[in-house]
Amino acid sequence: MRVHQICARLQFGDAVTGQVMRIHETVSSWGWESHVYATAHDERMAPLDEGLKAYRKGPIRRRDDILIYHLSVYDRNHRLYLESRNRKVLLYHNITPPEYLEPYDPHLAEVCRRGRELLPSLRECDLALGDSEYNRRELAAAGFAEGKTGVLPIFVDARALGGEYNRALLRELEDGKVNVLFVGRLVPNKRIEDLIDLFAAYRRLVNAHSRLLLVGTSWSVTYNAELARRVRGHGLQGCVSIPGWSWGVSDEDLRAYYRAARVFVTCSAHEGFCVPLLESMFFEVPILAREAAAIPFTLGGAGMTFSVLDPPLLAEAVEELACNRELRERLAEKGKRRLCDFDPARTAETLRSYLEGLA
Numbered sequence: 375m376r377v378h379q380i381c382a383r384l385q386f387g388d389a390v391t392g393q394v395m396r397i398h399e400t401v402s403s404w405g406w407e408s409h410v411y412a413t414a415h416d417e418r419m420a421p422l423d424e425g426l427k428a429y430r431k432g433p434i435r436r437r438d439d440i441l442i443y444h445l446s447v448y449d450r451n452h453r454l455y456l457e458s459r460n461r462k463v464l465l466y467h468n469i470t471p472p473e474y475l476e477p478y479d480p481h482l483a484e485v486c487r488r489g490r491e492l493l494p495s496l497r498e499c500d501l502a503l504g505d506s507e508y509n510r511r512e513l514a515a516a517g518f519a520e521g522k523t524g525v526l527p528i529f530v531d532a533r534a535l536g537g538e539y540n541r542a543l544l545r546e547l548e549d550g551k552v553n554v555l556f557v558g559r560l561v562p563n564k565r566i567e568d569l570i571d572l573f574a575a576y577r578r579l580v581n582a583h584s585r586l587l588l589v590g591t592s593w594s595v596t597y598n599a600e601l602a603r604r605v606r607g608h609g610l611q612g613c614v615s616i617p618g619w620s621w622g623v624s625d626e627d628l629r630a631y632y633r634a635a636r637v638f639v640t641c642s643a644h645e646g647f648c649v650p651l652l653e654s655m656f657f658e659v660p661i662l663a664r665e666a667a668a669i670p671f672t673l674g675g676a677g678m679t680f681s682v683l684d685p686p687l688l689a690e691a692v693e694e695l696a697c698n699r700e701l702r703e704r705l706a707e708k709g710k711r712r713l714c715d716f717d718p719a720r721t722a723e724t725l726r727s728y729l730e731g732l733a
Contacts, residue, residue, distance in 0.1 A: 384419035448489035468646030575685035655709030
C-alpha cells in the first residue's frame with residue numbers, strides 16, 4: 375500500500391504539520407510506503423518534503439495509491455488533488471472564518487475566505503475526514519456525502535507532556551498567586567480581549583492576588599496593540615504576562631506553566647480542535663471554556679463551559695474551579711477518562727480502518 379500526503383506548508387511546531395508527521399510515521403510502521411509533499415517548508419522539515427513536482431511526475435496517476443489531502447488554508451496545490459487518480463481522502467482541519475481576521479489582515483482574511491469557498495468543490499473523494507466532529511459536520515454541511523465522512527482526531531501523545539520542566543520557572547510562579555492560564559496563538563478568533571475582560575473582573579471582584587498567563591505567539595501588530603490597550607484600560611500592567619510573545623516557549627517552560635496553573639480559561643469563538651484542552655486534562659488543570667465550535671466536542675464534558683460572556687459571573691466560576699477541591703478532583707477524573715479517547719494507539723487503529731476500507 376502506498377500513501378501520499380499533500381499539505382500547504384510543513385513547519386516545525388505547527389499542528390497540521392504534526393498530524394502529517396504522525397500519519398507518515400504510523401503508516402510507515404505498518405510497512406506501507408509513505409510520501410509527503412508540500413507547497414513550502416521550513417528548514418527543519420525539508421528532509422520530509424519530496425516536493426509537489428515529485429508527486430505530479432508519477433504517483434498522481436496511480437489508481438491503487440491513496441492520497442490524503444490536508445485542507446487548512448487555501449492553496450493552489452488543491453489542483454493536484456482534483457487531478458489525482460488516487461483514491462482520495464480529504465482531511466479537513468477547518469479554516470478560520472475571515473470575519474475574525476478582516477479588521478487586522480485583509481489579505482489573510484481573503485485567503486481564508488477562498489479556502490472556505492473551496493471546500494464544496496472538493497466533494498468528489500472516497501472519504502472526507504474532520505479532525506473533530508465539529509469539522510466533520512462542516513463537511514456534511516458543505517455537501518459531502520454523510521456516509522463518506524468521519525472523524526480522525528489529532529494524534530496527541532499525552533505521555534510526552536510528562537517530560538522535564540523548568541523548575542526555576544515553576545518556583546517563580548508558585549508565589550501564592552492564582553495563575554489563570556491560556557495557551558494558544560494570540561489571534562482574534564480566540565477572543566483574547568474577552569479573556570482579559572474576564573480576568574479583570576476576577577482580579578477586581580474576587581481575587582486581587584492573581585495573574586493571567588497568556589502563553590502563545592503574537593500574530594498581528596494591530597491586534598497586539600488592541601490587547602495592550604485593553605490591559606492598560608483595566609489597569610492590569612504587571613498582572614498579565616505574555617511569555618513567548620515573539621518566538622513561543624520551550625517544551626520545558628510550557629510544562630512549568632501548566633504545572634503552575636490553577637485554572638485554564640479560553641474564550642475562543644472558533645477552534646477546529648483545541649489541543650490545549652487535552653494538555654490541561656493531562657496536568658489536571660480544571661477548564662473553563664466558551665462553548666463554541668469544536669470546543670465542546672473535544673472537551674467531552676471534562677470541564678466547565680459558558681455560552682454568554684458575563685465577566686462578573688465567570689469570575690466566580692474561575693474562583694470555584696481554583697479553590698473547590700471536590701470539583702477539581704471530579705473534573706480531573708473526567709479528564710483522565712476523556713484523554714483515553716485520544717490515545718495515539720486508538721487513533722492509529724481508526725486511521726488504519728479508514729484506509730483499509732478504501733482497498
